[in-house]
Amino acid sequence: MKSKHPQLFKEINYLECDVGWQDIISSLANTITHEIERIATLDPLVVEGIYAVQIKEKFGGLRFYMNHSTPYIDGAISLAESMS
Numbered sequence: 001m002k003s004k005h006p007q008l009f010k011e012i013n014y015l016e017c018d019v020g021w022q023d024i025i026s027s028l029a030n031t032i033t034h035e036i037e038r039i040a041t042l043d044p045l046v047v048e049g050i051y052a053v054q055i056k057e058k059f060g061g062l063r064f065y066m067n068h069s070t071p072y073i074d075g076a077i078s079l080a081e082s083m084s
Helices: 019-042 071-083
Strands: 052-058 061-066
Touching: 019 052, 019 061, 019 071, 061 071
Parallel strands: none
Antiparallel strands: 052 061
16 A cells, blocks of 8 residues: 555555455555645645555544645545445
């Protein structure tokens, strides 16, 4: 997953989640990467500062933390966390 989304996961050394979460995380990563690419068309410099800082399972649910976000990214994370 890191090789498919190097910008998004540049600060993540490992995922603190079981293999069963990978489909949800992969789908979320695709959505976030698409949003980052959209933002890049508006301001390419901002993109370098948007990445995931932690992904883990907590109390049986997915937790996905970003260093910076947008309302769209927040919504996508919230949906993925709800699905978990």
